[in-house]
Amino acid sequence: MEVKSLGEDIYxxxxxxxxxxxxxxxxxxxVLKGAKKVILRExxxxxxxxxxxxxxVKIEVYGTAGNDLGIFLFGPEIEVFGNAQDGVxxxxxxxxxxxxxxxxxxxxxGMRGGKVYIEGDxxxxxxxxxxxxxxxxxTFIVGGKAGNFFGEYMAGGILILxxxxxxxxxxxxxxxxxxxxxxxxxxVRGEVPSRYLGKEVKVFEPDLEDMKIxxxxxxxxxxxxxxPLDEILSEPFTKIVPVSTRPYGRLYAHRWAVARGxxx
Amino acid sequence: MNSYSxxxxxxxxxxxxxxxxxxxxxxxxxxxxxxxxxxxxxGAGYAAYGIYPDMKEFYAFHIMLDEIDRESEVNGVxxxxxxxxxxxxxxxxxxPSLYKKTKPPVFYRFFVxxxxxxxxxxxxxxxxxxxxxxxxxxxxKGAYVISSGKNMGAFKGVGHPDEIxxxxxxxxxxxxxxxxxxxxPTNTPGWxxxxxxxxxxxxxxxxNGEITSYGTNKRYVEMYGYRCTLLTDTEVAAYIFDxxxxxxxxxxxxxxxxxxxxxxxxxEHYKESGLDKxxxxxxxxxxxxxxxxxxxxxxxxxxxKDGIIGFNDRIKLRPFVAAEKGEVVYMASEESAIRxxxxxxxxxxxxxxxxxxxxxxxxxxxxxxxxxx
Numbered sequence: 001m002e003v004k005s006l007g008e009d010i011y012x013x014x015x016x017x018x019x020x021x022x023x024x025x026x027x028x029x030x031v032l033k034g035a036k037k038v039i040l041r042e043x044x045x046x047x048x049x050x051x052x053x054x055x056x057v058k059i060e061v062y063g064t065a066g067n068d069l070g071i072f073l074f075g076p077e078i079e080v081f082g083n084a085q086d087g088v089x090x091x092x093x094x095x096x097x098x099x100x101x102x103x104x105x106x107x108x109x110g111m112r113g114g115k116v117y118i119e120g121d122x123x124x125x126x127x128x129x130x131x132x133x134x135x136x137x138x139t140f141i142v143g144g145k146a147g148n149f150f151g152e153y154m155a156g157g158i159l160i161l162x163x164x165x166x167x168x169x170x171x172x173x174x175x176x177x178x179x180x181x182x183x184x185x186x187x188v189r190g191e192v193p194s195r196y197l198g199k200e201v202k203v204f205e206p207d208l209e210d211m212k213i214x215x216x217x218x219x220x221x222x223x224x225x226x227x228p229l230d231e232i233l234s235e236p237f238t239k240i241v242p243v244s245t246r247p248y249g250r251l252y253a254h255r256w257a258v259a260r261g262x263x264x
Numbered sequence: 265m266n267s268y269s270x271x272x273x274x275x276x277x278x279x280x281x282x283x284x285x286x287x288x289x290x291x292x293x294x295x296x297x298x299x300x301x302x303x304x305x306x307g308a309g310y311a312a313y314g315i316y317p318d319m320k321e322f323y324a325f326h327i328m329l330d331e332i333d334r335e336s337e338v339n340g341v342x343x344x345x346x347x348x349x350x351x352x353x354x355x356x357x358x359x360p361s362l363y364k365k366t367k368p369p370v371f372y373r374f375f376v377x378x379x380x381x382x383x384x385x386x387x388x389x390x391x392x393x394x395x396x397x398x399x400x401x402x403x404x405k406g407a408y409v410i411s412s413g414k415n416m417g418a419f420k421g422v423g424h425p426d427e428i429x430x431x432x433x434x435x436x437x438x439x440x441x442x443x444x445x446x447x448x449p450t451n452t453p454g455w456x457x458x459x460x461x462x463x464x465x466x467x468x469x470x471x472n473g474e475i476t477s478y479g480t481n482k483r484y485v486e487m488y489g490y491r492c493t494l495l496t497d498t499e500v501a502a503y504i505f506d507x508x509x510x511x512x513x514x515x516x517x518x519x520x521x522x523x524x525x526x527x528x529x530x531x532e533h534y535k536e537s538g539l540d541k542x543x544x545x546x547x548x549x550x551x552x553x554x555x556x557x558x559x560x561x562x563x564x565x566x567x568x569k570d571g572i573i574g575f576n577d578r579i580k581l582r583p584f585v586a587a588e589k590g591e592v593v594y595m596a597s598e599e600s601a602i603r604x605x606x607x608x609x610x611x612x613x614x615x616x617x618x619x620x621x622x623x624x625x626x627x628x629x630x631x632x633x634x635x636x637x
Contacts, residue, residue, distance in 0.1 A: 017298055017604065044298060045600025064600040083612065085598055086583055104599075104614060105583060123614050124580045148579065148617065174616075175530075195533070 001026065009036040020046040020066060031057050045085065050078045050095075067104075070097045073114060086123070089116040089140070098224050102144065111138040111157065117221050118142050121165060124174070125149040130184060132156030141221045148174035151240070152198075155183040158217060162189045162232060171196070178240050182247050186240040187214055189232070197240070200247040204239045273582065274460075274472035275302030275446045277596040278565040279605075280572045282626050286314060286438035287592070291605045293434050296425040296444035298604045299597060302472075305365065306454030307447030308428040309420025311411070311461040311468035312439035313569055320415040322349050322375040323393055328456060329370045330406030338372070338400060338407050345396040346376035359423070359431045366422045368431070369456050371410070373417065390465055390510060394490075397464060401493040408457045408494065413466030416569070420445075420459035428459075440625075443567045445470035452496040462499045464506050466569045471498040472597060473562030473582045484555035504556050505566060510635045516573065516622065521546060522553035524578055524618040565595055570633065571624035580617035587612040593623035 001018040003026060005011055011030045015023050023046050027038050031053050040049065043063030050059050050070045057076045061069075065084040070076075073092035083101035091110040102120035110129045113136040121144035128149060130138055138157035144165035150173050151159050163172035172190055179198030187206065197203070206214060214237065215229070222229040253263045277295040281287050292310060316324055323346070327338055342348055354371040362368060378389050387395070397409045411418035416439075419432035425446045429435070445460035451474060452458060461468040475481065475497040482492050482500050488511070490503040501523070508519045526546060534543035550557075561581030566573045574595040576584050587594045587602045587609035594602040599612060615621050624633060 020301075043600075044604045045598050047301070064603050066600060067598070083599055085600065102612075102614070104585075105580065121614075124617065147614075 003030075006039070009034055010039070011035050011037070012039040012041060014041045015043045015046055015063070017044050018046070020048055024048055024051070027059065028053060031055070043082070050076050050097075065099075069099075070095070070116075073097065083120075084118075088118070089114070092116070092138070093136070100225070105147070108138070108140040108159075111140060112136055113138050115220060116140045117224050118144070119225050120144040121146070123147045125152060127154060127157075127159040127186075128152040130154050130157040130159060132184060139217050139220075141217065143221070143225065143227075145170065146173045149176045149179065150174065151178045151181055151184075151186045152176060153180040153182070154178065154186070154242075155181075157184045158213070159184065159186045160188075160214070160217060160221075161186070162221075164189075164227070164232075166190075178242075180247060181240070181242045182245050183242060185210075188238045188240065189235050191238055192240070200242055200244065201240050202243050204241065206237050206239045210237075210239055273302055273597075274448050275299035275597045275601070276460075276470045276472050276563065276565055277444045277601055278442065278470070278567065278572045278574065278594070280441045280567075280593050280623050280625070282571075282591045282593065282623065284314070284440045284625055284627075285591070286440055287442060289429075289434040289437045289439070289442070292442035292444045293426070293429045295594075295596060295601045295605045296446055297429070299446060299601045300424055300426065302448065302597060303424065303446030304448045305424045305427070306422055306449050307420070307445075307459035308423055308425040309418060309445050309447075309459045309461050309470070310429065310432070310434050311416065311418045311441075311443040311463060311470070311567060312434075312437050313416040313441035313466070313567065314439040315417055315437045316375070316415050319350070319375045322377055323412055323414055324417055325372075325374040325376060325412050326354065326410040326417050326419070327372045327374065327400070328408045328410050329372060332370045334404065334407045335370075335372060337404050338374075341400055341404060342374055342376060342396065345382045345392060345399075346374075346378055348374055348376050350375040354419075355433060356431050357433055359427050362421070362423045362427050362431060366456065368421060371419075371432075393465060394506070398489070398491045402491050410457075411461075411463040411468070413463065413468075413569070416441075416463075416466050416468070418461050418463045418468060420461065421456045422454055422459065441567050441569075441572060443468055443470050443565055443572070445472075450474065455495070457494050458496045460498060461567075462494065462496075462502045464502050465510070467502050467505050467509075468567045469498060469502045469505070469564060471501065471562055471564045473564075473577065474560050475500065475558050475562060476560030477558055480555050481558065501558060501564065504558075508553070508556060513635055516633045517620070518545070518549055520573065520575055520620040521549050522556045523558050524575055524620075525550045525553075525557050526618065527578065563597065570628050571622070573620050573622050574615070575620040576615065576617050578618045585612065585614055586621045586623075591626070593621075595621060595623070 002014040037058040045066035047066040061080040068087040071090040073095040077096040084103040086104035088107040105123035124147035141160040460470040478497040485503040563582035563584040
């Protein structure tokens with residue numbers, strides 16, 4: 001591991017195959033010293049990059065970011081020039097993650113705030129258990145396609161799937177999309193085959209209010225990757241929302257309690 | 265680096281040169297060692313193909329002995345089945361950090377030629393080898409066959425992948441196919457015989473995850489004379505592969521349709537979308553080989569003399585990435601483990617659940633290879 005100072009408040013770390021603990025503690029140390037920007041070069045799967053740092057700092061990652069990139073993220077902006085692996089933005093609260101490549105499985109798990117933009121495809125179980133509270137509304141935007149279990153058990157926030165890498169005959173999303181969803185909203189550019197959708201959701205055409213939100217959120221994505229907003233919005237979107245806030249509320253309920261009206 | 269680790273899950277890696285050109289052991293060593301974090305130092309191993317070019321017509325038996333005195337007993341059993349061409353201790357290097365965990369057993373290798381008169385009436389040469397393996401594993405106390413194929417071998421033990429790699433001097437070998445594994449044992453003991461890869465004849469397998477259908481699968485293969493003796497779920501997958509591919513002569517795609525078969529609702533969908541033939545095939549395989557289906561979360565790599573096949577469980581509960589650079593195909597649990605030995609692959613992708621990635625040598629003209637390929 002090699003650390004260099006590139007002028008005022010900018011540092012560069014050449015990671016190689018150093019252990020993630022060394023890399024991450026060095027980043028933390030530099031941020032405490034007042035670094036505004038840390039550039040990580042030759043990253044080979046170091047995990048948990050960006051975690052445990054509070055405040056506005058920019059982290060640039062060159063190489064392949066390891067699992068749980070930006071887990072519990074609380075402020076920093078991370079930009080990956082390359083691909084990311086599993087668990088991007090796991091339980092993040094604040095900040096921004098931009099991945100100029102694809103990302104793996106279980107991204108955005110339990111995310112509760114901030115923004116994640118993935119340029120390419122994502123794997124399975126992306127956006128599961130996303131949640132929102134009052135003004136904490138997480139946004140996760142995927143430029144490519146997604147695998148199975150997209151938005152499973154989603155409880156809040158905005159999940160957007162664009163399918164810009166989709167070729168003819170390919171599905172934009174996999175099976176069990178939005179299964180058990182009970183909050184938040186999913187926007188998909190194009191159509192989702194109905195056999196892939198969970199029973200707990202309904203599909204709508206976005207109304208004017210939705211289009212306002214969509215345009216606002218997609219502006220950030222369009223700026224990040226330099227893709228014209230008109231081009232992204234050139235195709236109709238599908239809006240997926242849950243039919244109930246408690247889809248399994250009665251699953252294990254006693255029929256006596258249901259009959260008495262104690263459980264609705 | 266210190267030997268700390270965190271709860272993670274196993275890691276696996278595989279490399280194949282489709283032209284059959286040798287790949288130095290350093291590549292697989294670096295690839296698997298970069299995923300050290302995925303194991304906890306309680307098991308690692310390598311399998312290599314093309315490492316014994318001068319002895320390629322003989323079966324190479326790698327045998328693990330609890331004590332060196334067992335060698336004479338093993339020798340006795342082998343002599344009943346084979347003519348022993350050469351027997352030697354597998355060279356190992358001093359790795360002091362290994363000895364803190366366990367006392368390493370002794371590793372022997374024998375190059376053998378089957379005796380014609382040892383064959384039972386309906387037995388093929390391969391059946392004879394399988395019977396010899398089962399006999400040693402079951403009857404000779406403290407001796408385990410680690411590998412038994414031609415021109416290939418497995419090296420494994422209790423340690424981190426770099427420790428085991430150094431112990432067996434993996435960097436000294438060159439092979440056209442490599443598999444490697446780092447283990448985080450959960451349900452079964454971490455012992456030298458329980459490390460991956462598991463092999464039989466020239467099949468080798470490394471596995472991340474668990475086979476929750478182990479009981480069903482074990483009873484199924486036991487009906488055909490296989491004995492599960494290594495105290496772990498993975499070996500059963502190697503025996504199922506041998507049964508379906510070699511004994512039942514299923515095409516390779518059918519083997520993987522049986523082992524990670526689609527859900528019934530997806531099989532029905534084949535029919536709805538007009539794929540009647542695929543529907544019939546999938547339904548038949550799912551029905552006939554229901555006991556060969558592996559359930560539970562897993563990613564696996566299979567290797568045999570003609571290539572590597574990687575596949576996932578049906579809903580992708582374990583990570584699996586593949587990449588290609590010219591004639592070389594890489595597979596691993598993490599993309600970074602591929603990039604560390606091949607920084608700029610032509611193509612990197614995340615395969616779909618249950619869909620095998622089949623990387624065979626160029627002389628195999630179709631993906632629908634049958635045994636003998």
